[in-house]
Amino acid sequence: MIVVMRPGCAQKDVAHVSEELERHGYTVKPIIGVEKSIVCAVGGEEHKNIDFLEQLRAFDGVEDVLLITKPYKFVARETRPERSVVNVGGVLVGGNEVVMMAGPCTVESEEQVMETAAAVAGAGAKILRGGAFKPSTSPYSFQGMGKTGLEILREAGRRYDLRVVTEVMDPRKVEMVAAYADVLQVGARNMQNYDLLREVGQSRTPVLLKRGLSAKYEELLLAAEYIATGGNEAIMLCERGIRTFETHTRNTLDIGAVPVLRGLSHLPVVVDPSQGTGKRDLVSALSMAAVAAGADSLIIEVHPNPDAALKDGPQSLTIQGYLDMVPNLARIAEAVGRTMAVGSLV
Numbered sequence: 001m002i003v004v005m006r007p008g009c010a011q012k013d014v015a016h017v018s019e020e021l022e023r024h025g026y027t028v029k030p031i032i033g034v035e036k037s038i039v040c041a042v043g044g045e046e047h048k049n050i051d052f053l054e055q056l057r058a059f060d061g062v063e064d065v066l067l068i069t070k071p072y073k074f075v076a077r078e079t080r081p082e083r084s085v086v087n088v089g090g091v092l093v094g095g096n097e098v099v100m101m102a103g104p105c106t107v108e109s110e111e112q113v114m115e116t117a118a119a120v121a122g123a124g125a126k127i128l129r130g131g132a133f134k135p136s137t138s139p140y141s142f143q144g145m146g147k148t149g150l151e152i153l154r155e156a157g158r159r160y161d162l163r164v165v166t167e168v169m170d171p172r173k174v175e176m177v178a179a180y181a182d183v184l185q186v187g188a189r190n191m192q193n194y195d196l197l198r199e200v201g202q203s204r205t206p207v208l209l210k211r212g213l214s215a216k217y218e219e220l221l222l223a224a225e226y227i228a229t230g231g232n233e234a235i236m237l238c239e240r241g242i243r244t245f246e247t248h249t250r251n252t253l254d255i256g257a258v259p260v261l262r263g264l265s266h267l268p269v270v271v272d273p274s275q276g277t278g279k280r281d282l283v284s285a286l287s288m289a290a291v292a293a294g295a296d297s298l299i300i301e302v303h304p305n306p307d308a309a310l311k312d313g314p315q316s317l318t319i320q321g322y323l324d325m326v327p328n329l330a331r332i333a334e335a336v337g338r339t340m341a342v343g344s345l346v
């Protein structure tokens, strides 16, 4: 790291900064300039000294502290240049194939899930999505079917050879949900629920970590770091739109997040254009954009009758809408040197 001292600061300030850095394990080299001095420090583990670094900023004579390594380690590309592939029960996310995850926002009934699962599996999807425990902004809206919902998802997965991704909200339910799910989804609203992150870090089930509504990339990656430090490195990062001043769409889908996150981290990047836009007729265009930008996987909401959906109907594709979209995505995937399964229904 480089500590930039204020112009004309006292010698004793430089000495104090140097001593404290040494005390934290750094090898220190102060460079005293005519106008400005800097203190170069190497060798300490910056990500483990994060609290000290914050304090350092307020030391007498300090103008700025510039880090030269990232505040996260396990999930950083600089630590592991090769890309991670997450193995979801034999389905590889982060390899050459762009993997489709699709299904209803929320499990509503066995018929609804089976009909959707049959269609998306027939269109090449490998992973079935569906919420059994739903995070709802209003306590009056549908909260999900709970354990019954998990059982329906599991059975649909078995019947149509799909892996299952579903949300877990409560740290106390991680083990229970993992008994049914192949991927534990940590929702946007829970990206900074550190108890939950620690708990899924203890699990050996892969995790889909969604970006918080107003989370910076670094905050998302630090949330992933919580999971990884628990020992679970099977993490997929998910861009699902952020809150901006724009109100035309439910969220603003940040396509730029795809190359940025793939540059900063070795973890696979998934894009959710359904929550990302809130509008069915935008899902196809933004899915294509996500694949073009390098997404490793898409997670798409599909409902047999979106107008009757209990949740997120306006952003859910009809089955036909999904079937129509897939061949276009496959063409884009091919154009960027990837593959995508299309299935026999398409």
Ligand code: PEP
Pocket: 105, 131, 135, 186, 187, 188, 189, 210, 240, 272, 275
């Ligand atoms: C969802 O996938 O239905 C969902 C609630 O996602 P998010 O946490 O991104 O809002």
Ligand code: MN
Pocket: 105, 106, 275, 301, 311, 312
């Ligand atoms: Mn939803």
